[in-house]
Amino acid sequence: MFIKPCEDCFLIITRYLVKQVVATSTVVVALLTLIMMGGRLIKYFGVAAQGRMDVGILFSIIGFRLPEFLTLILPLGFFVGLMLVFGRLYVDHEMAVLNGSGISRGQLGRKLLPLTFSIVALQAMLMMVVSPWGNHHFDQLFATQAVRSGFDLVRPKEFISSGAYTIYAGDISEDRQSLKDIFFYQKAKDADKPDVIILAKEAKRVVIENEAANVVDLYQGRRYSLVPGQAKYVQAEFESYRLTLQSDKEQKVEAQRIEAMTMWQVLQQYTESPVILSELGWRIFAPWVIVLALMLAVPLSEVSPRQGRYYRLFPAIMIFASLIVAMMAVKTRMSKGHLGIWAYPLILLIYSGVAWVFARKQELAPKLKRLARGKA
Numbered sequence: 120m121f122i123k124p125c126e127d128c129f130l131i132i133t134r135y136l137v138k139q140v141v142a143t144s145t146v147v148v149a150l151l152t153l154i155m156m157g158g159r160l161i162k163y164f165g166v167a168a169q170g171r172m173d174v175g176i177l178f179s180i181i182g183f184r185l186p187e188f189l190t191l192i193l194p195l196g197f198f199v200g201l202m203l204v205f206g207r208l209y210v211d212h213e214m215a216v217l218n219g220s221g222i223s224r225g226q227l228g229r230k231l232l233p234l235t236f237s238i239v240a241l242q243a244m245l246m247m248v249v250s251p252w253g254n255h256h257f258d259q260l261f262a263t264q265a266v267r268s269g270f271d272l273v274r275p276k277e278f279i280s281s282g283a284y285t286i287y288a289g290d291i292s293e294d295r296q297s298l299k300d301i302f303f304y305q306k307a308k309d310a311d312k313p314d315v316i317i318l319a320k321e322a323k324r325v326v327i328e329n330e331a332a333n334v335v336d337l338y339q340g341r342r343y344s345l346v347p348g349q350a351k352y353v354q355a356e357f358e359s360y361r362l363t364l365q366s367d368k369e370q371k372v373e374a375q376r377i378e379a380m381t382m383w384q385v386l387q388q389y390t391e392s393p394v395i396l397s398e399l400g401w402r403i404f405a406p407w408v409i410v411l412a413l414m415l416a417v418p419l420s421e422v423s424p425r426q427g428r429y430y431r432l433f434p435a436i437m438i439f440a441s442l443i444v445a446m447m448a449v450k451t452r453m454s455k456g457h458l459g460i461w462a463y464p465l466i467l468l469i470y471s472g473v474a475w476v477f478a479r480k481q482e483l484a485p486k487l488k489r490l491a492r493g494k495a
Contacts (some may be wrong), residue, residue, distance in 0.1 A: 133230040140231065144200030152193045156181055176260060183257035184248040193242055194408045198439045200418035202432050209422050228417040235413045242406040244404040247382045254379035255468060273298060289400040301337060336364045397453035404463035405446055411467065414474035415439055442470050
């Protein structure tokens with residue numbers, strides 16, 4: 120006898136399911152974020168320990184990079200949360216009770232569609248607005264740091280490199296305004312331009328208002344200009360020489376990373392380069408991976424109580440991870456002009472078909488067995 124569940128029962132079950140999915144997914148996302156950002160923080164601590172970065176900006180860098188990491192962590196965290204919640208329904212026999220009450224697995228999945236589309240909207244906001252904003256400020260912070268690391272972060276008797284500059288000082292004053300026994304090397308931006316090497320006995324910092332770059336006066340030294348691989352060089356001695364460590368901010372803005380462009384900039388320039396077109400497709404189609412997370416997790420989470428809810432977790436994660444890797448591979452290939460923007464929806468359609476096969480495996484398996492026996 121088929122029992123039709125009441126609307127109040129559906130509402131209670133939906134609230135329970137949404138609460139469990141949100142709580143579990145939040146814990147998984149927080150754990151994955153802690154692991155990924157912890158590794159990144161250790162890397163930046165190593166850079167700061169080498170004197171190439173100010174320790175005071177470490178947490179600002181982590182904050183600006185966080186939205187970009189969340190765009191990759193959120194889909195996986197939501198998928199794992201779904202797998203754990205639905206797996207527990209099977210292990211605790213709750214799914215059997217729900218099926219006996221006339222509520223199918225597919226109906227439970229459909230009840231989660233409003234939550235799923237809310238997360239899709241959140242993912243789209245992260246990819247189109249928040250992540251480019253964070254990347255832009257991250258690049259600006261590093262551009263400023265590149266100038267600071269030319270003088271402010273110099274440590275005595277250590278080579279400090281930042282971009283095209285390498286600086287060595289035998290000694291440094293307590294107020295960090297004066298250096299002794301200076302070695303300065305600047306790599307040329309163009310291959311046919313000479314590199315510059317400067318040796319000086321003393322260097323003093325010059326404070327100039329409204330000047331973003333570091334200005335340094337060098338005393339009693341030599342300046343060498345040479346092209347690597349050539350025997351010729353130019354030498355000049357000086358009593359006083361003013362050196363300016365440029366930040367090249369204007370050039371950095373013009374050559375900014377695609378990931379740091381706003382959605383409006385990407386839309387304006389998408390016809391100019393396959394790289395920008397691939398970024399546009401990534402931002403438009405990648406959020407729909409969240410919907411596929413629901414479509415895949417509902418059938419893949421089916422386990423028997425004896426197997427435990429973690430029985431299929433690892434294979435399911437590998438299947439979902441292959442989807443994300445496929446999307447990223449399309450982005451890479453498309454940026455090189457090998458694929459068109461149609462490849463993004465094609466990947467989503469292929470995995471949608473895979474999810475449909477998993478959802479109908481109980482109906483398809485007997486038919487395939489009969490078909491195999493008939494051919495045999």
